[in-house]
Amino acid sequence: MSTHENRLSRRALLGSVGGGVAALGVVGAATARGGDNSSTASGPLRYPFQGAHQAGIVTPAQDRLHFVAFDITTESRDDLVSLLMRWTSAAARMTQGQDATPAGALGGSPMLPPEDTGEALELEASGLTITFGFGPGLFRDATGKDRFGLAARQPEALQPLPHFPGDMLKPELTGGDLCIQACANNPQVAVHAVRNLVRIGMGTVAVRWSQLGFGRTSTTSTAQSTPRNLFGFKDGTANLKAEEKAATREHLWVGAGDDPRADWLAGGSYLVARRMSMVIETWDRQSLYDQEQIIGRTKGSGAPLSGGGEFTDFDFQAGGATPTIPVDSHVRVVHPDFHSGARMLRRGYNFVDGSTDLGHLNAGLFFIAYVRDPRTGFIPIQTAMSKNDAMMEYLKVNGSALFAVPPGVGPGQFVGHTLFS
Template sequence: MSTEQNGQTGQYGQTGQHGPTGQEGPTARTGPEQLPPDPVTTAGEPAAEPRRGVSRRGLLGAAGVGVAGVGAGIAGTLAVEHRADAGAAAATGTAVSSYPFWGSHQAGIVTPAQDWLHFAAFDLTSSRREDLVALLTAWTAAAARMTQGHGAGPVGPTSGDYAAPPDDTGEAIGLPPSGLTLTFGFGPTLFRDARGRDRFGLADRQPDALRELPQFPGDNLDPARSGGDLCIQACADDPQVAVHAIRNLARIGFGTVAVRWSQLGFGRTSATTTGQATPRNLFGFKDGTANVKAEETLDVDRHVWVPHGADARAGWLEGGSYLVARRISMDIEIWDRQALSEQERVIGRTKAEGAPLSGGTEFSAPNFSAQGAAGPLIDTTSHVHQAHPDVNRGVRMLRRGYNFVDGSTGLGRLDAGLFFLAYVTDPRTHYIPVQNKVSRDAMAEYVQHTGSGLFAIPPGVQQGQFVGQALFA
């Protein structure tokens, strides 16, 4: 997908957002402090933060408890804390800054898009199935804690055995949860690696749609920024909270996984609820005008979640999704020297208001048949025209992309662009055909895809289970 700016399904365009029964719930928030209720609390009573009713040491229990036992114990204890803190929040009006971890869908998909991202892909360094299960169990327990502001371990960064490394790295001490969500995914190589090995006995459960993405026109992919057995998407309203989460999950996985590549992102490039203003990308245009909003639940069900019976071999993925991750470098210095008229022609929208060039306001539907003195008002090669659902069999995506600036290149230019994240019900119908079109649109001259990954995102986690548990059943 090139860099869909405001078209509905392209790189910079819309991607459906909230589901009706998703982990975060259908409640839209109109600001950073208005969040959906925690499902383990009484209706209308959100869980407050910070939660300090139970000590980290108390959560651990006996020193000999196994990883799975610790995860289940933490889940139960957090549920008690949620209920207690919900009452306090209702009584005091304390602002809420956390999303629930447990639910029917993973957090971080239909959640209102946060301001910061740290994304990481991992390679497994162990070929033992029990090590993979233990890792996912430990990650689940840590994620449940961190998303509620409890750190990454059962003890903490300044407690426990003084002669041993701390149980948490400590850079998030004193920080609230900041809306942290952690979303986990499985890459194609988890099921069969590059050498064709079925390391974990999972090859017969690989979804048909989970295959390496094809080479698209204009791709210049760096293998060091592509692929991965596992992925974690950390989104938060504080960059340090997001970085802390990935750092500690990598620490927990030491000896079982190694970071293959990671990406920091700032400035969300999607408005995912009706209360969020449309953001702008590094080309200076409004981004995601046509994104499906959280309230459009039917579109989310149709275009995002994997439905029942979609794949006989992958029933474990029902209620989950597929994540397409693409690192898109933008030639911003070249773009900045183009006339405003050329920039608007390439995008197909006005720069000031984000309105389609066929007229109207930002949220007016583009009229691709409208003619001017020199031809169509919206150029047929514009990004909006090529990415619009009307010319792509109606398919849409749920986008959660972010801007990035990674220093400079050897040519003395900024290494900047868009880290594209899109959740779809099937990449074969909802991403690959659209990307094949927009990779040849007018914007393709100014962008280059330099990293890529496709991941199966399991459904949400129920308390007492670990992420992706149904895959191993």
């Protein structure tokens, strides 16, 4: 970014963001990248950045993920707002297959670093979505100090997640003041998006931790088939779906009256992130029978052990005194029937990060879930799972974070505008 751009006022930045976002209404502009392997019958797959809700939540889950959490390093509220404006402009461009800035990878001065890193040249948008979240540290620091005059607007539910039984959390994989979730059907497109947003944030934020993911482990649309996790089982069969409008209003989107001091979050949601390492080698030595008893479903079709097909309702009474679906099976422990009907929209991914120093696969599930209120939609379920779920013998949770995801943006707005206005 040039020295002149760094001196732009907040008003000028807001105006430039509005203009940049509005300009994206023209699909296939000259600055858009070409040549893609993900398309629809009507053309390349692109999701609009603007909308009532942020994209990347109910959007049909893409195949690849790059997630990053940040620490805020500035003490200036103006600098933070400026960053959110620049992030908004860049995200709006990249989700439409364009470079992060108008000058891009090739259009600036040859004597200066390019304004886009360039690894996505010739690649289309690939269904890229970029979703932003705010952590507890945006509002108060570790001592409770009001960092940016926002403490009075911190949502009551936005507190660090509790340390659940069995958690083996690593500080370098936990928490964060801000987060970005980039999902796409091309891994290089997702990495390009995060790389350029990180670059734009230099001097204002620093990366705390990040995670790459492949192979979605849930379905967020009825049009998608159910995928499998690294245990080999179908995952997310009963996940909340975008088409369930009444259910998403009840369980996913924050309501206007949910928290009077956090009215800015209405239309947004809460993002729960949990890094779950799988004890792959031990799991692989279990019999098929034992694996199915632990999960509560058949490994092939995904049907409940009580019978039927994948989408058949569970019969937890089948078997009488010796239940066909064991009381400590995963599906029973987390089922809405035992949690006042609570549901969540899961959006997790598999990961394999090489091997451990013991020669085991460093692999597992990067769990992401969106809920209307984590105090009722996630914490009780995770507590029960940590205490009673037979599957926890094969999972080691070493990362954990909670973020408030603000509502979407319209023309002339930036991510978080409802909070900072």
